[in-house]
Amino acid sequence: GAYKLGKGAFGRFQPYILLLISLLLLVREGFAMVTVNDFQKANNERLWYPLIAMPEILAVALFSIPGLVPGKREFPAKPETPRPAVRISRFMEVFHEGKN
Numbered sequence: 208g209a210y211k212l213g214k215g216a217f218g219r220f221q222p223y224i225l226l227l228i229s230l231l232l233l234v235r236e237g238f239a240m241v242t243v244n245d246f247q248k249a250n251n252e253r254l255w256y257p258l259i260a261m262p263e264i265l266a267v268a269l270f271s272i273p274g275l276v277p278g279k280r281e282f283p284a285k286p287e288t289p290r291p292a293v294r295i296s297r298f299m300e301v302f303h304e305g306k307n
Contacts, residue, residue: 221275228269231262 238258242249249255270276 218274224269224272224275228266231266231269235259235262235266 235258238254239249242254
């Protein structure tokens with residue numbers, strides 16, 4: 208089933224907060240991509256702080272909102288599946304029976 212929205216203070220705003228996080232990271236990666244060949248522009252503090260550092264710091268701060276990221280207990284347990292065969296060559300397959 209689908210993940211249910213949290214009931215906390217930010218419950219109904221979770222999709223918008225996650226969208227904001229992704230937009231902040233797109234700004235960061237966009238600037239990094241545009242300046243990949245221009246070392247001077249990439250390390251210019253007037254551009255670096257607002258376009259690299261601040262979006263990343265804001266994204267981390269938004270991720271720390273309680274209830275935004277679901278815990279392991281909120282997901283249904285997966286049934287154990289058999290391990291797939293690993294092909295060593297064209298003619299031979301080995302099945303992993305070991306424990307992790």
